[in-house]
Amino acid sequence: MRIYDSYIITLTGLLLATAVAFAFVAENRLDICFSVFLIEVLIINELFIHLDSRARKGLNAVNYLLFVGFGIIIVDKIIEVIWKISALEIIWDIIRMKALEMLELL
Amino acid sequence: MKNRYSELGWGLLIAGIGLVPTSYIMLRSVPLISLGMAMMVLGAVCLVLGRARPKISPEMSILLMETGLENLNSLLEEMGLKSKGIYLPSRLAGGKPRALIPLHSDLHFPAINKPLERRLIVSCGELPEDMGILVTTAGSNIMGMLEADVGTSSEEMSTALTTILAGILDIAAGADIRINGSKAEVVVYHPRLRKNEAYWAEQSLGSPTASIAASLIAEVMNQPVVIEEEEMQQGEDLIRLRLLHAQDEK
Incomplete structure (x- = not known):
């Protein structure tokens, strides 16, 4: 399906160019990266209006998943504002410590 | 696969x-x-x-399409029919858009104002010689592929036709429809199915792409439509159609 190929190529180019741009400007905030990726996916989905209904339903499911991730980022920011701690960073640090412990055991 | x-x-x-x-x-x-x-x-x-993506491979789809076209071709060739097909909306053709091929070859198109019988050979006018064969075409089942109803503006029909040709069937890059009174012009960009003049069926009903465009216009405008001309140019097809019951704009 040529329209699927165009969609994948466009989205790939956009997402990877964004990742390169963030690396170029030394952007270290992952929440910004994720938010920009989400916006880009939404824009590309809207531009490709001629996709068939099955493809659109599937892509809507991907949008919902990305929105869930965005929601987690928002909740983390709210917690950070109220309680001055970043829940996501704490969780990531715990995962990192556990992973390093397991690697040391191996 | x-x-x-x-x-x-x-x-x-x-x-x-x-x-x-x-x-x-x-x-x-x-x-x-x-x-x-x-x-x-x-x-x-x-x-x-x-x-x-579609479950049926493109090769299978081509096989089915060519089989249907060859059968229709044999029927029309046997009957000696070369008259232009009239694309009828579902209101007149028994439930879905179909094409009526008049049995006579003159340029008189019978005025079809009431639903035709759901048979192969039907009477389509007041005169005894107003008979034709009612056939299902490539465009007969396309309206079911669209999610929402299509409005009568040229932009909405262009969007619907592009969705069908590029998004669903993958047989063209896009399409534009311009309606002007009783005339309609359809431009199909980068079509991948071209007209085969050797087929009698395509001489009556047009190429599969033209057939789909004519069925869509007939159904949306709720009027019989005839394909007058198809012009194949580099990178695009130009299809000229006529709406049989529309009034020309002054």
């Missing part, structure tokens, strides 16, 4: 899932983490598109 989109999707998803924690835990590299996230998004998108 392998689903390349699903294979690509799984590859990207697994690579992304591996890259993100590895980059965070071992490398502490934010660019690689963002690259991993992008790969996961692309993997999910490819998986979704892999599930959405």
Whole structure:
């Protein structure tokens, strides 16, 4: 399906160019990266209006998943504002410590 | 037939899932983490598109289409019919858009104001010689492929036709429809199905692409439509149609 190929190529180019741009400007905030990726996916989905209904339903499911991730980022920011701690960073640090412990055991 | 989109999707998803924690835990590299996230998004998108692609292979679709066309071709050739087909909306053709091929070859198109019988050979006018054969065409089942009703403006019909030709059937890059009174002009960009003049069926009913466009216009405008001319140019097809009951704009 040529329209699927165009969609994948466009989205790939956009997402990877964004990742390169963030690396170029030394952007270290992952929440910004994720938010920009989400916006880009939404824009590309809207531009490709001629996709068939099955493809659109599937892509809507991907949008919902990305929105869930965005929601987690928002909740983390709210917690950070109220309680001055970043829940996501704490969780990531715990995962990192556990992973390093397991690697040391191996 | 392998689903390349699903294979690509799984590859990207697994690579992304591996890259993100590895980059965070071992490398502490934010660019690689963002690259991993992008790969996961692309993997999910490819998986979704892999599930959405048609189950029947393009070769099978061509086989079915050519079989149907050859059967219709044999019928028309045997009957010696070369008259232009009239594309009727579902209101007049018994439930879905169909094409009526008059049994006489003169230019008089019978005025069809009431629903025709759902038979192969039907009476389509007041005069005894107003008989024709009612056939299902490539465009007869397309309206079911669209999610929403299509409005009568040229832009809405162009969008619907592009969705069908490019998004669903993948037989063209896009299309434009311009309606001017009783005349309609359809431009199909980069068509992949061209007219085969050797087929009697295509001489009466037009190419499959023209047939789909005519069925759509007939159904949306709720009027009989005739394909007057098809012009194949480099990179686009120009199809001229006439709405039989419309008034010309002054």
